[in-house]
Amino acid sequence: MSSDLIIDVTPSEIVIALQENKKLVELTREKSGAKFAVGDIYLGKVKKIMPSLNAAFVDVGYEKDAFLHYLDMGPQFATLNKFLRIVSSRKSKVTSISKIQSEPDINKEGRVTELLKVGQSVLVQVAKEPISTKGPRLTSEISIAGRFMVLMPFSDKVSVSQKIKSSEEKSRLKKLVQSIKPRKYGVIVRTAAEGKKVADLDQELRGLVDKWETTFHKLKRAQAPSLIIGEMDRATALLRDIYTPNFNSIIVNDQSVCNEITDYIGSIQADKKKIVKLYKGRSPIFEHYSIEKQIKASFGKTVSFKNGAYLIVEHTEAFHVIDVNSGNRAKTAGDQESSALDVNLAACDEIARQLRLRDMGGIIVIDFIDMHVQANRQKVYDHMKEIMADDRTKHNILPLSKFCLMQITRQRVRPEEIIETAEKCPTCNGSGKIMPTVLFADELEGKVKYILKDLNKKKLYIAVHPYIAAYLTKGFKSYRNRWFYQYLKWVRIESNSALSFLEYHFFDENMEEIIL
Template identity: 50%
Template sequence: MSNELYISATPKGDRIALCQDKRLIEYHFDETEHQFSVGDIYFGTVKKVVSGLNAAFIDIGYEKDAFLHYHDLSPNIQSLNKFTKDVIAKRPVSLKLKNFQSEPQIDKLGKIVDVLSKNQPILVQVVKEPISSKGPRLSCDISIAGRYIVLVPFSNSINISKKITSKQERQRLHKLMSSVKPENFGVIVRTVAENMEVVDLQRDLENCIEKWENGLKLLKNAKPRDRIVSEMDRAASILRDMLNDDFDSIVVDTKETFDSMRTLLQNIAPQKEKILKLHSGKTKVFEHYGIEKQLKSLFGRSVSLPSGGYLIIEHTEALHVIDVNSGNKSTSEVDQEATALSVNKEAAVEIARQLRLRDMGGIVVVDFIDMKKVENKRDVHEALKDEMKTDRSKYTVLPISKFGLSQITRQRVRPEMNVVTRETCPTCSGTGTIQASIAVTDLIENNLEYLLTKQNEKKISIILHPFIYAYYKEGLISKQMKWFFKYKKWINLIKDSSLGMVDYHFLDSNGDDIELNN
């Protein structure tokens, strides 16, 4: 199994696609101006304490106050508050927490009014991004994520990932972290740390401590709403969390992104630097590697299955509903039960993929095709659980009920990813009435003649929808070849499936858009 990461820069941010064996499994859009990402640490102010909710609303600069529940305060909130006050007051304190006298832990069943008060300054971390009409969700259980470990200030515990099952390896990691971690810092050892060398783990720990110290230096002169520690951008965090021997390709399309990715790889996995490539082709990265086509086919209301079945995905305010249908698969098996089992297993694979791809969270109800045999329901349930194992979000999958329903809960920390797959007709603007009878090919050829004969452009490229591209390429002596005979210049054609049917762009010799007066 191979993993490939593709990053395409746009004026509004980076488009990020993660593929497994060329199949798209994750898609993200990392906005350039985006704030309040999961992992960001802010210097906030308590605006309101609501005893009925046992929660507080914190001002961190978002249009709506962020939400902080008592259960997210951290047992060591009193130590964090004490240290924050000392840093703001510029009292002499060790940023590495040396000789820091911890405060008693708070009661798990306590009241938030006993801990926080209005207008109190507080250090908080974003655990859920703003979704719909809700502001960010916060925690005071501050942590700094590295590649192999997660650093937890004001704690002294050492926790090992449950996915590391070897008792001997767990003991080795526990003993190692006990010997290198500073006082007043806890550590969570991540799954990727299994069998790693001491020097790698210690370097990662030092990087996390340095990140913490740099944040506290900013805190000394910070104003309310200031971001103290920034989480990595989306592409970098994917590499940090998922980079392993299965990764064999990282493709970017700008020199700036290439340099930042190379620096990251040199720090976390120098041996993987050679898999980083800078795309220099004339077609866009997503178009060249077939990702644009996958996006258009995977984000619609209906999603096809390889054997002829299909999924219908509906979204409501409270939950997501996925209906499994057999389609034209119904005649290819010996009986109805065998057909249902076959389609449901295939659907389980695609459902797990869709949850990651769209980053669907909350409650998801799947209506599988009815099966009578209990063992068949169990097989489909196990198939779904197996496919979900690679999901980085926390989830729960309940067994299939007697009504053929499977209930899934999946952690929601970001707004759901959505790609518009239905387009308004660019000719009639959705009215059903064509306002002009001039064909797009006529417009293209008229513009081309003007640019070559009146404007004396030396070299021209045209970006087209694949259908129009095929029209100009068709035949032994194609339209493109006829242009060459007519103008004595070769016109380069580039197909782009992200364009509408009648959309097109002319590029000059420098690759810049040529303004047209249609």
């Protein structure tokens, strides 16, 4: 399986598209300067204790207080609290957590009122980003993720990913990490560490420890609420989690981000730096690589997937329903049971893709086409488990009921990706009344004349819908040729399927938009 990463960098956001075998499977957006991402570590202040929930609300600077449950405080919370008190003292000269005496683990059956009080400062990490009306979900079980391992301050345990099948390799990695890790640090060895040498692991471990030890200096002068350690930018964080040697290309349209990714890939696998490429084309990067078209086709309420079959996707706050429909396949030859099995198996592939693409979390209920044979229901269940094995997000799949309903729970750590694919009518602008269509060409021609003649622009680029682009360029007597003979300046027509039917934008020779 080949993978490609396309990254669109704009002043307001970074959009990351992951393709597998040229098919879009993940889409991630990050607003510029976005805060409260999963992995960010904050110094927060307890605002309210909720004994009935055995939880506390903590101010970390978000508009709504974040939620910290007792069970998310971690066994070493007392030691973490002691560390915070010692390091926050201006007279403290502690430079290593190995010098701090560990406290006993907290009681699993304890109460939040035993450990926290209103106004207390607490070191926390974002476990879930703000979703809908809810603030961030927090944990005090601090972890710092790298590519090969996850560092856990104040824990001495070393564990190895269950996805590494070889018991010999698990044993090798565990012994190796135990021999190089500092005292008072725990480590979770990730799947990517399989087969790696001690030098690679030691280098990353030192980097993670150094990153944690920046808190010693920051906490001395920090006032709650404040960010102590920020997660790396989303593009590099995604690479850290998904990068494999079978990546074909990583294409980005911004020089600085391109340099950052090249350096990161070089630190992982020096001979793969050449797969990182800077996109210099005139058309938008997502348009050039057909990402925009796939987005339009994949994010609607109705999603087609095979020979006329389609899905209906409905959403609520924490519940998603997917209905599988055979469409015009019902008219094809063959018995109903085998036809239903064929559609349901194909639907599994598209549903697994949709869950990753939209980052759907919570409870997902899938209404498959009815099958009366238990063996066929088992085939669909087995196929869904197999195809979902590539999904990095924690999930649980239940077998189909006798009504052919399947339940899936999938961890939700950030808001679901929702893109409105239905467009407001560009002709009537939603009013239901339109101006004479012949005036569109006159309106466009009048603006072209103003730009080329009155503003005296040397070059002009017009971005329009592909249908309009074809209309403006078709034939010898096209509008584009007419403008050239009239103004002696060539007008470049750029087609962009992301635009609505009669939408258009003007750009000058520096590709800066001309607002009229």
